[in-house]
Amino acid sequence: MWRKLLGVLSVIFILFMAVLFIIYIMKGDSSRWQVALGGILVSALPLFILRFKNNPFNIPIIIGYYFFLFCSLYLGSIASFYLHHKWWDSTLHFYKGVYVGIVGIALFKNMIRASIRNEVSSWILFLFVLSLSVLASALWEIYEFLGDITFTHTMQRGGNKDTMLDLLFGLAGGILVAVYAKVRKQTV
Numbered sequence: 001m002w003r004k005l006l007g008v009l010s011v012i013f014i015l016f017m018a019v020l021f022i023i024y025i026m027k028g029d030s031s032r033w034q035v036a037l038g039g040i041l042v043s044a045l046p047l048f049i050l051r052f053k054n055n056p057f058n059i060p061i062i063i064g065y066y067f068f069l070f071c072s073l074y075l076g077s078i079a080s081f082y083l084h085h086k087w088w089d090s091t092l093h094f095y096k097g098v099y100v101g102i103v104g105i106a107l108f109k110n111m112i113r114a115s116i117r118n119e120v121s122s123w124i125l126f127l128f129v130l131s132l133s134v135l136a137s138a139l140w141e142i143y144e145f146l147g148d149i150t151f152t153h154t155m156q157r158g159g160n161k162d163t164m165l166d167l168l169f170g171l172a173g174g175i176l177v178a179v180y181a182k183v184r185k186q187t188v
Helices: 004-029 032-049 059-076 085-113 122-150 159-187
Strands: none
Touching: 004 032, 004 059, 004 159, 032 059, 059 085, 085 122, 085 159
C-alpha cells in the first residue's frame, strides 16, 4: 500500500508543481517558477525509495514529507507566507527538526537488528536522532545560502539572525524527538 501511496503523492505533487512552473514561467515570475521547478525535483526524490525492497519509511513519514514540501514550497515561497507571517519560517524549521528526528528513529529501527537494538544505549539513540536533526538544519541553511548567492537572493532575508533562529528552531525540534526516543527506549 505504501508503494501506491508514494507513487500517487509523488505524481500529484509533481503535476501540481509543473502546472505552477508553467503558469509562472508564462508570467515571467522568475522567483516563483524557480521554486516550482525545485518542487518538481524534490517531489520526485521519494520515487527512488520504490527501488528498495526494505523501505524504512512508513506512511505517516511519507505524508509528512509532502506536507513539508507543500508548506515550504507552495505556502511559504509561492503564496508568500514567509513574507506575510514572520512565524512561518521558524515553525517550519521546528517541524523539520521534529520530522528528521522521527526519520532518524525509523532509520535506527530499520538498520539495527532487533537483537542488537536492545543492547544499544538510549544515549546513542538520543545522539543519533539529535545529530541527524542538527545535520538537516545545517544542510538546509547551506542550501539557503547557496541559493541566495546563485539564484534568488530572497531565502535569507534576515541574514545571520535568520540563520541562527532557523538553526535554533531545528535544534529544538530535534531535541524534543531525541528526548522522546531516549525515554521511550528506556521504558521498553
